[in-house]
Amino acid sequence: MKYEFQPIGIIQSCFKEKFGIPRQSGLIPEAEAILTILPPYNRAEAFRDIExxxxxxxxxxxxxAIRDQWKPTVRPPRLGGNQRVGVFATRSPFRPNPIGLSVVKLIDLDISAQQIKLKLGGVDLLDGTPVLDIKPYVPYSDAIPDAEAGFAPTPPGREIQLSFSRQAESELQKHSAEQVIQLKRLIYQMLSNNPRPSYLEQEKRNRFGMRLYDFNIIWEVEDDRYLITELSPLSDQPFA
Known part of the structure; x- marks a missing residue:
């Protein structure tokens, strides 16, 4: 049997590359995205009462993360990337069918003419991600407080010290106070979840970079102290 699916929408995310994306949804509340619905699914009645x-x-x-062949085991980052477990015991993107499932916060629904956009929060989605379906999260059935979580029983994350270089602060001053607060919160939440691959930690590498919104961000890390050394725009467009 073979099945084919058409995306109902495309994600426009703050995460422009895979590095730095949280490993689960909800870990970074400030991580936002816009889901633009594609025709013929962009009909207002299809979203009636979703708010x-x-x-x-x-x-x-x-x-x-699409590959020609799948592997029955993967190396989850939660185990340091050194231990193999069954692919079906993980949420690895490298799967027989590369399908993901995330719970996101619905911040806003914008319906105008034939365009429908959903503003989402707490995302773990790469920019350009095709979305196949949307379903409501129902707390009484979807939340199971006493469920067991295997080798990932507790959420990642820790308190860190975050500071910005003079250059980074100067660049931030070009934007509104609201935008600066949102971006700083996003960077803090992202770094407190430690996006570094475990093998780079073992190599004692302390300088990293990534794209976030339309910025290129460079930071240095020592223990739990993070310094944003450089923050440069990739375009003249606002990041919010």
């Missing part, structure tokens, strides 16, 4: 739900399930394609 009554605070959170949504998204089924999507790991479009940047």
């Amino acid at each position: 009554g739900y605070s959170h949504l399930w998204l089924s999507f394609v790991f479009h940047a």
